[in-house]
């Protein structure tokens with residue numbers, strides 16, 4: 001037998017071995033692998049779990065009987081979260097890294113380290129005639145959503161941030177913060193201005209049903225929507241699916257950012273129950289988005305976090321009793337790497353260890369846009 005035919009037999013053997021082992025459920029199915037194919041997504045949905053590090057995810061996972069929806073992803077990466085002026089980022093610099101590709105100072109909203117405005121992925125998508133949206137369970141003017149649409153040198157300028165919404169053609173935004181649009185120190189009524197720009201302005205996600213909506217501004221609170229533990233219910237999931245449905249009807253392709261806003265606040269409060277309830281709510285929303293994206297087949301879904309909060313640890317508990325004991329190092333953010341999960345066309349670009357700013361460039365090239 002010559003070397004050639006021996007290697008032919010060997011490769012035939014490996015071929016059959018591969019297909020035999022493909023039946024193993026731990027190996028990504030052919031369907032899952034196909035959906036990670038290269039190719040351009042029509043839509044990109046970026047989901048940010050604020051303060052959602054690995055312990056936040058692990059605690060949610062062991063608190064729940066079933067698997068997390070996060071376990072449906074096969075492409076996973078890690079990002080470095082430091083800002084331009086601090087090893088420990090805040091949520092403004094963290095979201096500005098995702099939205100603009102620039103490392104900036106803590107507190108920066110859509111501006112670079114010299115306080116110069118930088119185009120965001122949402123604005124670039126808009127310029128390329130894609131529909132755009134923002135969904136959060138905090139004030140829509142809060143650091144994370146704000147960084148995708150506003151340009152301010154401080155995250156605390158909520159009224160200026162609200163005004164920046166009017167400078168765009170965003171199609172859908174759903175979140176709290178009505179007071180920054182209506183009860184302003186400059187006396188302007190931005191709700192009226194939104195209506196004059198053809199927005200349907202509503203209070204409460206339940207009021208969206210059965211309306212024909214061109215552009216939607218939906219306020220779910222005067223400032224921040226309540227916690228899960230106070231009865232928020234499935235507001236985030238409903239808001240996310242409402243936004244997707246309106247954006248998808250445009251038939252242009254879309255960019256949508258969805259934030260699990262309060263996982264971080266549980267960490268600041270060193271309240272494990274708060275963290276876990278918010279992380280599970282975010283995971284439920286991820287499940288709904290993935291179900292939709294699976295059917296659509298042309299949507300890239302990215303789930304990540306801006307940073308970890310609290311130095312949260314699992315220090316005890318009981319398996320499989322869904323009992324977890326947590327502790328926190330302190331009530332602030334940490335610099336630990338945070339995970340990235342990606343699904344759909346272009347997902348394979350999101351594995352590896354890289355900078356948070358690369359999320360922007362990876363989204364840009366997935367869409368096929370230039371800066």
Ligand code: MG
Pocket residue numbers: 050091138142143144145259261264
């Ligand atoms: Mg946030």
Ligand code: ZN
Pocket residue numbers: 051091264265268309333
């Ligand atoms: Zn925080």
